[in-house]
Amino acid sequence: MAITNAVDTGIGTAFFSNVVQAGEFTLNETSIMRPLIKNYDMSGTPGLTAQVPIYPTVAVSTPGDGVDLTNAAFDLTTNKTITASEKGVMVTLTDLMKESASEDVASAVGRQIGSALAEKVDTDIAALFSGFSNTVGSGAAEISVEDLFKAAATLRTNKVPSGPLYCVLHPKQAFQIKKLLTNAGSTISHSLSELGNEALRTGFVGTLAGMQIFESTVITGDSAGAFVGAAFHGDALGYMVKRNLRVENQRDASARADEIVGSMAYGVAEIFDEYGVGIIADANL
Numbered sequence: 001m002a003i004t005n006a007v008d009t010g011i012g013t014a015f016f017s018n019v020v021q022a023g024e025f026t027l028n029e030t031s032i033m034r035p036l037i038k039n040y041d042m043s044g045t046p047g048l049t050a051q052v053p054i055y056p057t058v059a060v061s062t063p064g065d066g067v068d069l070t071n072a073a074f075d076l077t078t079n080k081t082i083t084a085s086e087k088g089v090m091v092t093l094t095d096l097m098k099e100s101a102s103e104d105v106a107s108a109v110g111r112q113i114g115s116a117l118a119e120k121v122d123t124d125i126a127a128l129f130s131g132f133s134n135t136v137g138s139g140a141a142e143i144s145v146e147d148l149f150k151a152a153a154t155l156r157t158n159k160v161p162s163g164p165l166y167c168v169l170h171p172k173q174a175f176q177i178k179k180l181l182t183n184a185g186s187t188i189s190h191s192l193s194e195l196g197n198e199a200l201r202t203g204f205v206g207t208l209a210g211m212q213i214f215e216s217t218v219i220t221g222d223s224a225g226a227f228v229g230a231a232f233h234g235d236a237l238g239y240m241v242k243r244n245l246r247v248e249n250q251r252d253a254s255a256r257a258d259e260i261v262g263s264m265a266y267g268v269a270e271i272f273d274e275y276g277v278g279i280i281a282d283a284n285l
Contacts, residue, residue, distance in 0.1 A: 015098075015106045020247045022110025023117075023262055027245055031118040032216050033125040036166045037237040038271065040082065043244060048085075050240045052271055054078040080271050084242035088263035089116045095256045110247075113262035117245065123218040124268045126168070128237055129230035131270050134158075135278040139226025142176045143169070143281035145208070151231035151277040152209040158274040160233040167211040169229035170219040172283035177208070225284035236275035241266045 042050050056078075061070040091109050098105055134154050136147045148167060155165060169177070206213065211231055221227040242265040249260045270276070 016247075016249060018104065018106035019110040019113070019249075019260060022107040023114040023247055024110075024245055026111045026114025027118045028114075030115055031121050032214055033122045033168060034118075034239055036168070036214070037125065037232075037234050037239055040238060040240040042084070042240055042242050048083055048242060048265075048267075050082045050084075050238075050267075052080045052082065052238055052269075054080060054272075080238070080269055082238050082240040082267045082269040084240060084265045084267040086243075086263060086265045087117060087120055088261060089113055090262075091260045092252070092255070093258050093260060109260055113247065113260070114245070117262060117264060119218060121239070121266065121268075122216055125237060125239065126216065126218045126220070126230075128268060128270050129168075129219070129276070129278050130228045131273075132230060132232075132236075132276040132278040133273050134276070135280055137280040139222070139224060139280050139282055141282055143173045143229075143279065143283075145177065145180055147279060147281070148177070148211065148231065149209045151279055152211055154277050155231060155233060155275065160275050161235060163234060165211040165231065165233055166214065167208075167229065167231040167279070168214045168216055168219065169279065170221070170227040170283055171215045171217060173219075173227055173229055173279070173281050174213065174215045176281065176283070177213075221283055225282050226280060227283040229279040229281070230276055231279060232276035233272075236270065236272050238269050238271045239266065240268070 040050050040052070056072045058072045059070060063069055091112060093105065093109060101108075136150045136154070137143055151167070152165060219227055219229055243263075245262060245264050247260065247262050249258050251257075252259055
């Protein structure tokens with residue numbers, strides 16, 4: 001006897017492909033902090049750790065005749081370790097949801113998976129900010145433009161490598177900077193008026209003190225409202241990917257649903273402490 005109304009237990013090749021594509025795109029495009037720091041790709045290699053060598057500073061000497069030059073040993077006695085761990089998210093998509101949705105459910109599911117993992121990556125990176133030895137500001141005061149210039153000066157004093165400097169702040173911290181730049185009750189000099197006008201028009205700070213300013217809600221505060229952002233060179237922190245985004249699905253026939261799992265394996269760590277400065281401020285509005 002022929003079976004009628006048989007249901008394909010697979011989610012469908014085209015549907016699944018759309019989930020994967022949307023997930024990968026969203027993960028890569030919405031992570032704010034991962035592109036700002038040093039990335040190490042350990043996919044396809046054994047082990048869960050990466051050893052990042054810390055090279056010595058090479059100094060030029062003026063030796064006397066027949067005297068040995070000062071030696072700077074390049075070896076593996078000094079290094080930093082980044083250890084990967086697995087992160088994942090699961091979405092259950094019922095048959096009724098697929099059959100009744102008026103939008104592209106596959107892309108929506110992929111975006112949710114990618115967005116969640118991107119936020120987790122940024123959260124793990126932002127958690128490293130509180131570990132920087134150098135800090136500016138106070139948890140009992142609002143952030144100031146002076147704090148940003150002081151942070152930038154500290155980085156340059158520490159001889160960070162050439163290349164861009166970044167500053168990542170919580171939106172409430174960034175609001176305080178915008179308030180100062182737009183002369184909302186402040187006495188900021190006229191030389192900052194162009195930057196202030198840009199902040200008024202777009203809400204975007206742009207570059208200040210030679211640092212590109214970014215905002216992220218993953219920066220956390222304590223119960224008193226003190227948030228820890230950071231100014232840093234990209235070499236200050238490291239992100240090591242062991243396994244990029246992998247999307248899998250399995251059928252739960254009893255629930256008339258498909259379980260879609262997105263996972264990846266990565267690790268983050270502070271590499272050069274002197275290349276970062278914590279920016280502490282009371283961000284209560």
